[in-house]
Amino acid sequence: MPQNGPEEVQVPVGPQHPALKEPESFLLSLRGEKITAVNIKLGYNHRGIEKAAENRTYVQDQYLIERICGICSHSHSMCFVQAVEEIAGIEIPARAKYIRTLIAELERVHSHLLWLGVAGHEVGFDTLLMYTWRDREAVMDLFAKLTGNRVNYGMNTMGGVRRDVTPEDLAEIKKVVDVLEERTKYYIEVATEESTLINRLSNVGKLSYEDCINLGAVGPTARASGVDRDTRRDDPYAAYGELEFNVITDKHADVYGRTLVRVQELMESYKMLRQIVDKMPDGPVVVKVPKKVPAGEALSRYEAPRGEDVHFVKGNGTDKPERVRVRAPTLANLQAVSKMLEDNYLADMPIVIAAIDPCFSCTDRMIKLCDTVKLEDRVLTWDEVRVNGIEWYRKNKGLNLAELNASLAGKMGKAWKQ
């Protein structure tokens, strides 16, 4: 057991751990059951998507960017396409705006239901997980019907959406929303009345208003600390400017507050979905867009279920972007996690991490290597990186294959002799 001083114990949580659904490393220093320090390491799931986007056309990028996240795929795809449309100066039809908003809100519903289940699982309340995920299926089936896919819907395209919705689809959406609203009311009841659940969520992972602002937290994490910020209202995009909704904030500033914000946001989403279905304008769903996008740059903001998503796109006049930069909401919230974990119990670690609704693979984007001694930036060559990696594993925790092979050969030899 690695030790840090006489009383502190270091517990590795991740990159492989049942509490985390994606690889990310949290090295906790414990004194008894109390957490004294947290060391977060990112980058286990780096996929080089930004670089890949530079080598593909805008249309291909559309589908690549959608695959940044499996849960808020529409968020990333819409954030990207909005930036491109801004560069190209395209105004999309009103019906397309409404359909995009419709998918966006349905995505928020399934994402928040998913989160509620995960939160239940993290505190050992698996029944909540089974219930919410069952209800989430209704939304997934709706997606399959509306877009053809349960995840990665492929609904957005430059200049509009790829599929229209029929009046029957709209009627179906209303029905599903009615059912989900009833169920959500029940979950609000559970979240506000079940005492073991409240005991586990209250006063856990505190994050004050000031810390929220200083650490740049976004989305429900920030709103639960009283930060009244929502891109849908502050910088309306798609059809949000024409919809009526409240931005939910809460003063609890703990995991319980974050739960309340999310379940209340579900109710707001149902309200919006009804308005979208009622107001859905007629007309075309897509306009024709030239293949080549003019030179220029744009920054696009989008309120994903996890918080504000930011994409930056720079065009150079060809059919491929010069640079694409993605800032997923989890990256903004991760700084706050180590603050939240301080002085909490080990038992609260899973729920505190889960409370920001982390999406690590969306976050792992770019690695900048910085010499910590000379403090100068330097780009390593491929060979240097390779040698560095092999050395690191040999020194630290990797297997020494040569040694392993030798010892296995020894064992095998014995077995054969017998």
Next chain:
Amino acid sequence: MEAIAALLTLFFHILIFPGLLFLFVFGLAAEFFDRKFYARMQNRIGPPWYQTLADFIKLIGKEDMIPAAADKVIFHLMPIFAVTAAVTAFMYVPLWSETGIYAFNGDVVVVLYLLTIPTLTFFLGGWYSRSVYSMLGAARSLIQLFAYEVPLFMCILAAAMLADSWSFKGIVEFYSSHPGYWMFNILGLCIALISLLGKLEKTPFDIPEAETEIVAGTFTEYSGKLLAFFKVALNIELVVGASVLAAVFLPFGYGLPLFGGIVMYFIKVLFIIFLVSLAHSVLARLRIDQMINLCWKVFAPLAFLQVFINLLVKGLLLK
């Protein structure tokens, strides 16, 4: 001849009934009941009836992996100790007759002591696994032991005190001859049930093996046959614990003919397992500090209250 017959009876008791085989099958059935009920509560279909046996056979067929740093002797011995202690405890618990297979004055204390041993084996097994998660789980099971054991003992001893006997035989006989007196112990039954959840490491007290925090706690490094034995020990502990509570707190059906007595016994035990599963499906896991506070600040005083009630009853009604 007589010696051989006695020896055969002894082996029958240890190996078949009420020993290993009966407890093994009943334990698997209890686990199946728990899992099926848990699944139905969660809107799932749940496993088929042979799933628990299939899981056991699968684990038996797996390779045992032992960490290089672990103490090999203790790592191997602890699962067997756990099973042995739980099975031994069952010999003294009355099922449908008024005594267990073996009985002596003071067997209540011995059974409670034997039921503590599996928790100690979880501690030792986890501690000598030498893995961070196992050691944390081991420490947690021991901390938890100190919290729930006192209310559990107090409640069972309060019931024994009213019966004025330290043997299961005496307790069962007393409550059979004084029908209705078991109702004074209802508070004790509730506390003992909650403490049993702690003993069995079930939600809300599954803190020592909290999956999302410390992987599997004590059992993190266990695999194959040794893990299978630990699982069997937990199942048997569930059955034995439920039988003890049934004998002490629900003392009916001992005068019935054999078949009626057997049915009554299974109903009582399944009822207790049902309550355990219910808690499992509707509660969230507590934190260790909350668990200790609850046990010492709420359940221990309530257990004292139970002792006080029984003293009053004894002084006023049983003169």
